[in-house]
Amino acid sequence: MSVWPHMNKSSYLQPICRVLTVLAISTGLVACGDNSLFSKDDEKILQEKQIKRLIPPHASNRESWAKDMSDIMDELKIEKSKQNVCTIVAIIDQESNFVANPRVPGLGKKAVAEVNTRLQEKFTDKLGETLGTPIAGYFEKVLKTQPSPENSYLKQLGKVKTEQDVDVLYRQIFDYMSKHYHVSALTGAAKLVGQDIGERMNPVTTLGSMQVLVRYAQDHQKDRMNVNELRDYLYTQYGGMYYGIHRLMMYKADYDKPIYRFADYNSGMYSSRNASVQKALNTLTDSELSLDGDLLLYDKNENVQSAQSSTELAISKLFAQNGVIITARQLRSDLKEEKTQNFEKTQTYLTIAKLYQQKTEKEMPYAVMPQVVISGPKLSRDYNTNWYASRVNGRYETCMHRAKRLKES
Structure with a gap:
């Protein structure tokens, strides 16, 4: 999630790997070496009930998650190998613990703190000084007085529990502004505060069980939806997984270890x-x-x-x-x-x-771990991509260990 975010083996592979990559059905972890998609132990295509057994026991309704995952992999033509399934399982577990719209501890308090300390900065940063300053002032007024002083948007913001709560509340605020605020006296120009500005200023930029950027989902829409409909869809179990799996798996890279794909996801x-x-x-x-x-x-x-x-x-x-x-x-x-x-x-x-x-006198390594800082109000401290990728990789290895115990069925 991003609530007012601060930001937002090795070497060349042998020709035979290139051939296998072209022949592979999977768009996922195609590589040579110990993690090859084509090792004898991993030739089997998993069935839905087997996928269920790879989902962590703490997940509620594993059957439903497994069915959606299987259907999405079929839809996107991703081979249901143990490695591909465990790659997806690891990311979902890291991002949401298999909850379509997870609760975020202390989210309301953090959201209010961001408004109180960085409101004008964010508006001017996104919209510029001329437009951002007056709209920030009006936004703050609306936040504190509407729809009523007793139940203001600011008070409602302090009670949010999930990303969707924040998201929907901001949409309501900008919907109110679009109906009541049209002209900035400071700029002397007509400035309609519509969905475009509301979308640009919405602090929730990554959604759902796999924390997919709204912009990515917009660029890869499978059905025609407006941005609010797309946001709502991302909060569903299927929608969040569809675009998350698309983002994670639908590009080819010759990584010899899945940890690099996990790093890329971050x-x-x-x-x-x-x-x-x-x-x-x-x-x-x-x-x-x-x-x-x-x-x-x-x-x-x-x-x-x-x-x-x-x-x-x-x-x-x-x-x-x-x-x-x-x-x-x-x-x-x-x-x-x-x-x-x-x-x-x-x-x-x-x-x-x-x-x-x-x-x-050595070949250039194909991949190394990126060094990117992860920061934001929902985190207790700054982390980096190596921390993220290592955490996901641990979940992946746990999943692969479960996969070894799968029996023929």
Whole structure:
């Protein structure tokens, strides 16, 4: 969840692995080595009742979770191998303990504290000084006086128990504002406070049992819904799992260990692979790049910024020192592929890998753990991606241990 968030083996695989990857039905953990999808112990396609046995005993209504998981994997054409099922089970258990709309301890108190300390900052940050300042002032007034002083939105906010409570309350507030607030006297311009601003200012940005970004679900909608309908769907057991499984499994990466996919789920697709590129650049240059998995700079809407990142500057310097001919335009074009598997085919990626091998006499590792801080009001302290991925990986290994005890049926 994000309630006013502060932010938001190794080496190249052998050709045979590439062939197996193409042939694999799974879009999930396809890799060579000990975790191969094709090891003899894991050839079996799990049935619904077997999936149920891989779900932790503490989960309520395991049959229902197993049925939905099985149906979704069929819908998305994801092979129901032990590894793929345990990958999904581990993330759901980490994010929600198999509760579609989990309660968050102390959420009301934290939500009110965020409003009291960071309200104007958030509005001006999202909307700019000119528009953000007057709307923040009006929002605060509405929060304290509507729908009545005795049962104000602020008092209701202090009683919320779940993300959905916060989400629905903010939608009600902005719905009220859209009907009563149209013109900002400070800007002298007509400013309709509609769903677009309400969506931008809604502090709940990740929803459901697998904590999926609303924006991701919007980009991959299977049915036509407006944003409020989509938010409601994400709070359902099936909807939260559908988009969470889509986000977790529907991209190919040659990770030899599932922990890197778990890291990606927290810090972004291909963050583990991209962090390896950054680490290689630190070896090849005098740079001290953060291993955050972002090779370019992005704004709050995840649009690429025109300014060069430290990673882009380091690559330009490396290529110049080694006589690599590439235009700034081509380099930028290559780096824009960083959220896709195609980045591995670009001149930039292949050249960095070649220079790394020449200097170290070793192949560039395919992935390393990204170093990204996780912070937010619902956390008692800051954590990092390694902490998150390690926790999920522990759940994955527990699930795989249960899978070993599955009997033929």
